[in-house]
Amino acid sequence: xxxxxxxxxxxxxxxxxxxxxxxxxxxxxxxxxxxxxxxxxxxxxxxxxxxxxxxxxxxxxxxxxxxxxxxxxxxxxxxxxxxxxxxxxxxxxxxxxxxxxxxxxxxxxxxxx
Amino acid sequence: xxxxxxxxxxxxxxxxxxxxxxxxxxxxxxxxxxxxxxxxxxxxxxxxxxxxxxxxxxxxxxxxxxxxxxxxxxxxxxxxxxxxxxxxxxxxxxxxxxxxxxxxxxxxxxxxxx
Numbered sequence: 001x002x003x004x005x006x007x008x009x010x011x012x013x014x015x016x017x018x019x020x021x022x023x024x025x026x027x028x029x030x031x032x033x034x035x036x037x038x039x040x041x042x043x044x045x046x047x048x049x050x051x052x053x054x055x056x057x058x059x060x061x062x063x064x065x066x067x068x069x070x071x072x073x074x075x076x077x078x079x080x081x082x083x084x085x086x087x088x089x090x091x092x093x094x095x096x097x098x099x100x101x102x103x104x105x106x107x108x109x110x111x112x113x
Numbered sequence: 114x115x116x117x118x119x120x121x122x123x124x125x126x127x128x129x130x131x132x133x134x135x136x137x138x139x140x141x142x143x144x145x146x147x148x149x150x151x152x153x154x155x156x157x158x159x160x161x162x163x164x165x166x167x168x169x170x171x172x173x174x175x176x177x178x179x180x181x182x183x184x185x186x187x188x189x190x191x192x193x194x195x196x197x198x199x200x201x202x203x204x205x206x207x208x209x210x211x212x213x214x215x216x217x218x219x220x221x222x223x224x225x226x227x
Binding site: 033041045093 | 117146148153154155157158161169203214215217218219220
């Protein structure tokens with residue numbers, strides 16, 4: 001089966017660092033995506049990993065270990081506007097031609113002053 | 114550069130009715146995927162269209178059908194609506210070949226079935 005797990009909710013303080021973990025078990029793997037979704041809005045792309053290691057993009061970084069079926073999203077210097085749901089998604093297609101995304105349930109992050 | 118657009122924004126239907134949702138992909142994209150997102154859950158893949166054909170399908174019944182037009186826009190049709198079909202329906206567009214095929218999402222259509 002296909003399964004993606006991430007914590008349901010997390011709380012952090014403004015200015016701090018938070019790490020959101022994601023573990024996956026899928027029949028194939030061709031990339032892992034992180035999306036941010038504010039309430040009532042569409043998901044917006046944050047990061048993409050297809051090889052092992054860390055991808056850094058401003059205040060956001062994402063890490064992937066394919067052998068462990070594990071990824072994390074790291075958010076630094078948290079701001080109030082970072083309060084949102086963070087979605088981990090795996091593209092399970094065996095070929096790089098689009099392919100469906102399998103999403104986790106999302107992690108609701110609340111940033112407190 | 115127009116992003117992904119969807120219509121309508123909101124829709125209220127009653128059980129047993131049929132609904133059609135529409136999506137226009139981001140400029141330059143040729144692939145459209147549809148997702149259903151229930152409240153508090155992640156999006157669930159319904160199907161994907163490329164070159165006017167359904168290329169992949171998720172675990173949704175035949176009541177869910179779609180179409181892609183030559184201009185790459187797409188429709189999602191749901192027949193015999195059930196209460197459980199109430200959700201946010203998201204359309205995502207991407208390039209069918211090459212690259213990381215990042216999917217860009219539209220604002221969604223909120224469907225309520227009474």
